[in-house]
Amino acid sequence: MRQLSTTVDALKRDQDDMRQLSSTVDALKRDQDDMRQLSTTVDAMKRDLDKERNRTAALDEMRKTSVTCPDGYTMFREICYKAFITWTTFIEATAGCSADGGTLAMPRDAETDAFLISLYKSASDHEPFLYHTYFWFGLHDxxxxxxFAWVDGSALGTYSNWGPAQPNDYWGNQDCVVYSAKYPKDKWVDMGCDELYHSICQAVPGRP
Structure with missing residues (x-):
């Protein structure tokens, strides 16, 4: 009877071990199901990410091909700009820009201002006689x-790049503004609107 009792106790312990093992197996199965679900979710996220990348690339390509600048213009921040080395008054320069569907350039911030300076420097590099000259842009009083206001009627705003002692309205008739390519270097200067200088135009990109 003692041996039988001992055997029964052993069987009970084995039965308990089997229950624990079964519980462990069930937990592992649940973990495995969770991993499968996680893997499925990750795969779905990867597919969505690939789709978004493809969509973004397609939009960028459409943006590049759907708009274009007028001949000779360069795009900066989705606006087209060109430096002209012909000699014109402020009014003539305004009319010339209008013929291209735009206006005289309006550098409302430091980044655009720096870009326009690089633009007229590039034009000057190809024309040695432009050693010291001026370029009209779209600011006047x-x-x-x-x-001072821009040619679209809006006020000058907070950004400006005036040269020393500028604007000074010298002789009382300097109501239009130019870039000074030499003295003061790369600064804004007010000039008489009837003077003959070069100019910088801006235009909105159009569809080809």
Whole structure:
């Protein structure tokens, strides 16, 4: 009877071990199911990411091919710019820009200002006689002295790049603004609107 009792106790312990093993196996199966679900989720996320990358690439390609600048213009921040080395008054320069569907350039921030400076420097590099000259852009105070506005009618705003002691309205008739390519170097200077200088235009990209 003692041996039988001992055998029964051993069987009970084995039965408990089997239950624990079964519970462990069930837990492993659940973990395995969770891993499968996680793997499925990760795969779905990868597919979505690939789709988004393809969509973004397609949009970038469409953006590049769907708009274009007028001949000779260079795009910066989705606006086209060109430096002209012909000699014109401010009004003539305005009309010339309008013929290309644009206006005289309006550098409203430091980045655009720096780009326009590089643009007219590039034009000057190809024309040695432009050693020291000026380029009209779209700023003036023709409506009211000292109240500078862009050619689209908006106020000057917070950014400017005036040269020393500028604007000075020398002789009382300097109502239009140029880039000074030499002295003061790469700065804004007010000039008489009837003077003959070069110019920088801007235009909105159009569809080919």
């Amino acid at each position: 023709r409506r009211r002295e000292g109240s």
